[in-house]
Amino acid sequence: MSGSAHQASVSATTTEPRFVRVALVTVALSFLTLFLFVPLAAVFYEALRKGIGVYLAAIADPYALAAIRLTLLSVAIAVPLNMVFGIAAAWAIAKFEFLGKSVLITLIDLPFAVSPVIAGMIYVLLFGAQGWLGPWLGAHDIKIIFAVPGIVLATVFVTVPFIARELIPLMQAQGTDEEEAALVLGASGWLTFWRITLPNIQWGLLYGVVLCTARAMGEFGAVSVVSGHIRGLTNTLPLHVEILYNEYQFAAAFACASLLTLLALVMLAFKALIERRALRQRHSALAMETSS
Numbered sequence: 001m002s003g004s005a006h007q008a009s010v011s012a013t014t015t016e017p018r019f020v021r022v023a024l025v026t027v028a029l030s031f032l033t034l035f036l037f038v039p040l041a042a043v044f045y046e047a048l049r050k051g052i053g054v055y056l057a058a059i060a061d062p063y064a065l066a067a068i069r070l071t072l073l074s075v076a077i078a079v080p081l082n083m084v085f086g087i088a089a090a091w092a093i094a095k096f097e098f099l100g101k102s103v104l105i106t107l108i109d110l111p112f113a114v115s116p117v118i119a120g121m122i123y124v125l126l127f128g129a130q131g132w133l134g135p136w137l138g139a140h141d142i143k144i145i146f147a148v149p150g151i152v153l154a155t156v157f158v159t160v161p162f163i164a165r166e167l168i169p170l171m172q173a174q175g176t177d178e179e180e181a182a183l184v185l186g187a188s189g190w191l192t193f194w195r196i197t198l199p200n201i202q203w204g205l206l207y208g209v210v211l212c213t214a215r216a217m218g219e220f221g222a223v224s225v226v227s228g229h230i231r232g233l234t235n236t237l238p239l240h241v242e243i244l245y246n247e248y249q250f251a252a253a254f255a256c257a258s259l260l261t262l263l264a265l266v267m268l269a270f271k272a273l274i275e276r277r278a279l280r281q282r283h284s285a286l287a288m289e290t291s292s
Helices: 003-013 018-048 052-060 062-095 101-113 116-127 134-139 148-174 177-184 189-200 202-218 221-227 237-246 250-291
Strands: none
Touching: 018 052, 018 250, 052 062, 052 250, 062 101, 062 148, 062 202, 062 237, 062 250, 101 148, 116 148, 116 221, 148 202, 148 221, 177 189, 189 202, 202 250, 221 237, 237 250
């Protein structure tokens, strides 16, 4: 298509006057600049304002390293658990009809409706020293609240919907034709899953994993309630940033916050890459169907 023809097609599908489009773009860019780019720049400016030596010292602090390790540990446990649950739940909801299906969908969305702080308080009510299961846990020397298991449980709860909610509409749109054909040809359920279902959802699964990872790394409310804020033991990176800021150690607080920002930007880059690959794969499949 020539340049003039392309411009004509674009103008034919665009009904708004030029000044309206310019105004909308200006408003969008102004909003992003004010609420996204300026805060991001401020974080890195404050982190490096006293020099690279202070920045590296804040990152190398033993308490900071312990917070980083705990954050990565909670992510490493919570994301695979949510991945297994998300695939199983999406597969059941999209491929089968069963009693309680609507209840399961509602429960998956529950963390979106419940405040993370409330979720943390629920775990304290269940597993705390004065909670319903607290005496039994104490008698068996099992510690959940103010320990790593409580942090992992809180992280799992707040990140439950991300993978499942990404896969459910994708699997529903794909239908069950390919799986049914494989079963008719004699394939087992597991073989059908590994050879047909999983390859068809790989990009949606990766997208959900990226969102789940980003949410798990930045979780604050629920983890804050169950952690006890024990330095070097139960402080994740967001909690460590809060403590440093409250102690007026602003350079160290922004240095640690810059790590979370960098991780968020990496997750955003992965998200954009996955979206591009998925779109390219969709266009390739559509081109093959058109040519055939």
